[in-house]
Amino acid sequence: MLIKLSGGRIYDPANGVSGERRDIYIENGRIVPTPPPDARVQEVYDLNGRIVMAGAIDPHTHIGGGKVTIARMLLPEDHIKDPVARTELTRAGTGHAVPSTMITGYRYAEMGYTACFEPAMLPANARQAHMEMGDTPMVDKGAFAMLGSDDFFLRQLAAKQDFQRIKDYVAWTMHAAQAIAVKVVNPGGISAFKFNQRKLDLDEEHTYYRVTPRQIILTLARALQELGVPHPLHIHGCNLGVPGNMETTLATIRAAEGLPIHLTHIQFHSYGTEGDWKFSSGAAPIAELLNKSPNISIDVGQVLFGQTCTASGDSMRQYAIARSAHPKKPVVMDIECDAGCGVVPMRYRDKSFVNALQWVIGLETFLLFEDPWRIFLTTDHPNGAPFYTYPHLIRLLMDKGFRDEMCARIHPEAAALSLLKSLSREYTLDEIAIMTRAGPARSLGLKDRGHLGAGACADITVYRDDKDRQAMFATPELVFKNGEVIVRNGKVVKVVQGATHVVRPDYDRSIETPLKDYFDRYHTVAMENFRLSDEEIVKGDRGAIMVHPTGARIS
Ligand SMILES: [Zn+2]
Ligand SMILES: [Zn+2]
Numbered sequence: 001m002l003i004k005l006s007g008g009r010i011y012d013p014a015n016g017v018s019g020e021r022r023d024i025y026i027e028n029g030r031i032v033p034t035p036p037p038d039a040r041v042q043e044v045y046d047l048n049g050r051i052v053m054a055g056a057i058d059p060h061t062h063i064g065g066g067k068v069t070i071a072r073m074l075l076p077e078d079h080i081k082d083p084v085a086r087t088e089l090t091r092a093g094t095g096h097a098v099p100s101t102m103i104t105g106y107r108y109a110e111m112g113y114t115a116c117f118e119p120a121m122l123p124a125n126a127r128q129a130h131m132e133m134g135d136t137p138m139v140d141k142g143a144f145a146m147l148g149s150d151d152f153f154l155r156q157l158a159a160k161q162d163f164q165r166i167k168d169y170v171a172w173t174m175h176a177a178q179a180i181a182v183k184v185v186n187p188g189g190i191s192a193f194k195f196n197q198r199k200l201d202l203d204e205e206h207t208y209y210r211v212t213p214r215q216i217i218l219t220l221a222r223a224l225q226e227l228g229v230p231h232p233l234h235i236h237g238c239n240l241g242v243p244g245n246m247e248t249t250l251a252t253i254r255a256a257e258g259l260p261i262h263l264t265h266i267q268f269h270s271y272g273t274e275g276d277w278k279f280s281s282g283a284a285p286i287a288e289l290l291n292k293s294p295n296i297s298i299d300v301g302q303v304l305f306g307q308t309c310t311a312s313g314d315s316m317r318q319y320a321i322a323r324s325a326h327p328k329k330p331v332v333m334d335i336e337c338d339a340g341c342g343v344v345p346m347r348y349r350d351k352s353f354v355n356a357l358q359w360v361i362g363l364e365t366f367l368l369f370e371d372p373w374r375i376f377l378t379t380d381h382p383n384g385a386p387f388y389t390y391p392h393l394i395r396l397l398m399d400k401g402f403r404d405e406m407c408a409r410i411h412p413e414a415a416a417l418s419l420l421k422s423l424s425r426e427y428t429l430d431e432i433a434i435m436t437r438a439g440p441a442r443s444l445g446l447k448d449r450g451h452l453g454a455g456a457c458a459d460i461t462v463y464r465d466d467k468d469r470q471a472m473f474a475t476p477e478l479v480f481k482n483g484e485v486i487v488r489n490g491k492v493v494k495v496v497q498g499a500t501h502v503v504r505p506d507y508d509r510s511i512e513t514p515l516k517d518y519f520d521r522y523h524t525v526a527m528e529n530f531r532l533s534d535e536e537i538v539k540g541d542r543g544a545i546m547v548h549p550t551g552a553r554i555s
Contacts, residue, residue: 001042002027002035003483008047008462011429012054014438014451018430024052026458029482033454047462050477053433054450055114055459059440060234060264060299061381063104063136064118064143065129067311070331070343071098071382075309077327097308097345097382101135106492107388109138112461112476115449115498118143119183119234119264120313123150124338124525126177126532133500134542138486140459140498142444144234145177146313148184148216149191151337152518157219158209164508167223171507172515174229176531180444180501180548181231183264184220185313186238187213190340193316200316202238202251213238214255221259227505228550230445232260232297237269240317244273246282250289258295262443265301265380267362275417277353281361284419287368297443298369301380302362302393303355309345310383318342337522348385356414358384360407366397367423372434373442395470397427445548446501458483497543505550 003026010022025032025041035041062068072079072095079094095103108116116136121129121143133141147153147170156166170182188211189200195208202213221233237252239245249269263269272280290296307326312318315332319342322330326347334340348355362384369375377394381387396403407420427435441450448457460480466472475490486494512527519527534545 002039003043003045004041005045005047005052005460005462008050008052009465010052010452011433012452013430013434014442015453017452024452024460026480026483029458031452031454031456031458045478049465051429051463051465052452053112053461053463054437054452054456055461055479055481056112056436057115057440057444057446057450058108058113058378058381058387059117059376059444060119060378061116061387062118062120062311062383063116063141063381064132065121066125066335067120067313067341067343068098068132069128070341071309071311072100074329074331074343075345078309097386098311099386101132102137105136105138109479109481109487109492110490111388111390111474112463112479112487113139114459114461114479114481115140115446115501117141117180117444120144120146120185121177121179122146122313122335122339123173123177124336124530126179127536130178130500130532130537134537137495137497138481138492140449140501142180142501143177144181144183144231145173145179146183146185146339147173148187148220149189149339151191151522152515154188154191154206154209154211157211157215163219163223165511166219167226168507168511169515170220170223171227171505172511175504178500178502178532178537178545180503181229181234182220182224183234183236184217185236185339186240186316187216187235189213189238189316190313193319193340194334198316198320200238202248202255217252217255217261218257218259221256221261225259229503229505230548230550231443232262234262234264236264236314240268240314241271241321243271243279245269245271246286249282249286253286253289253293253296256293256295260295263296263298265378265383266298267301267303267358267365267384268380270361270365277413279354279357280417281357281364281419283361283364284368287365291370294374297374297376298365299376299378299380300362300365301378301384302366303348303358304379304385304389304393305348305350305355305359306385307345307347308382308385309343311341311343312383313339313341315340315342318344336524350410353411353414356410357417359410360414360418360420363396363403364419364423366427367420367425372431373439375435376440376443377435391470391473394427394432394473395468398432398469400424400426444501445503447548497541499544499546500537501546501548503548503550
């Protein structure tokens with residue numbers, strides 16, 4: 001069936017189209033070239049005056065895995081439908097900071113998102129993470145395998161095993177856990193926490209393995225580059241949330257030595273120690289160095305005010321902030337030989353100096369970082385704020401007047417210290433389209449997503465052109481998934497299942513000999529059971545697996 005989207009204003013930065021009126025044709029779920037004039041069009045959507053973009057892609061959102069389940073169990077109050085009236089306890093279709101899987105899929109689709117990536121899947125927990133994502137309707141998904149604090153890797157590194165063997169292990173893990181990329185969280189620090197270390201800086205040694213975060217980062221980043229995994233090493237750096245951590249972040253940027261890396265939720269890593277509160281913004285010097293570092297991409301992890309719940313593999317840092325939990329019920333745990341996790345409920349307040357400055361630092365980062373292709377819009381859901389606050393965040397970036405109004409409400413000392421008043425930049429629709437579609441697709445190696453050229457998957461979002469950008473981005477008029485209308489006027493009208501995206505680099509299977517021995521000695525599951533089969537992911541009506549090629553970094 002041939003479908004025509006007629007006369008919309010197209011924002012498709014990957015193909016150099018900026019607000020021009022064009023028709024888009026869809027056939028069999030894909031965008032196709034303009035057909036000959038006599039072709040029979042079966043369905044026409046009149047998009048006159050509408051703004052058309054590819055479906056949005058969230059490259060960092062915690063939607064699957066043990067920590068999300070713990071957060072849901074920990075906060076039954078989060079699942080009361082109307083938290084103010086405290087009425088109607090309906091667990092399945094509810095949730096604010098950590099919504100149920102169904103609501104997660106629905107709300108993303110209702111905001112025009114068609115793909116979401118879970119950035120912190122423990123390989124030991126991959127089965128549960130994929131089951132949870134499989135239960136999340138509407139959107140495509142994928143997950144990043146967490147490595148760098150797992151004993152097998154640290155042993156290899158400490159024993160100075162040859163690099164080829166480590167590379168094979170990284171590739172093996174991506175296959176076993178069905179991952180699209182690799183994330184490192186507090187490199188080595190989650191393991192060091194188990195050995196009673198309470199901090200681990202870039203060049204500090206793990207007391208047992210005698211390796212440093214710098215070595216871990218460089219080894220994994222190089223392994224991924226040589227394996228040809230499109231998305232570079234996704235780094236949640238050392239010292240998250242620690243005042244003064246901007247120095248560690250600057251050192252990490254320099255440590256990459258030109259290797260491609262991605263620094264995630266950089267807001268939480270951009271803190272100085274100046275002023276009366278010994279807490280200040282490091283956004284400016286970090287943005288200045290990043291602007292000169294084309295090998296590095298970032299996402300922000302913007303803090304927005306209100307109740308949320310932080311959930312992270314960084315057990316060391318979650319333990320440190322556990323006393324600020326609100327409500328007071330944190331969970332911190334070690335997991336297998338792989339990792340750990342911490343779930344700490346959090347309420348960010350605009351009248352708190354620290355929270356207000358976190359809000360400022362995120363916005364300064366957005367406004368000072370120049371290349372929209374290397375920065376992605378995230379709140380690190382649910383850590384900085386729940387994902388459905390994105391339309392509000394987009395308005396803050398696109399509307400200087402609104403930003404100044406919001407800035408007038410925060411803690412006055414944080415406002416006085418911020419650069420925001422002097423930053424007149426307003427993001428354009430092109431830049432928003434890059435940051436929320438084209439950029440993440442390019443970074444993850446999704447060649448047929450994030451753009452509207454012929455051959456692309458017909459995931460398309462249509463907005464009314466509303467001066468109030470928050471209203472505009474909150475309620476798209478139409479959302480297409482694989483060429484079908486799934487959302488009308490901001491409400492789901494058809495439930496679909498998205499695909500699971502993976503990358504499968506080649507490796508030498510002889511790595512399974514030492515691995516099997518290791519599993520038999522130390523793990524609670526056998527190596528054969530650790531590995532996820534395709535059938536487990538696609539069983540029932542859970543959507544297909546899409547394998548993306550290696551060696552395909554798109555630039
Ligand atoms: Zn993280
Ligand atoms: Zn995160």
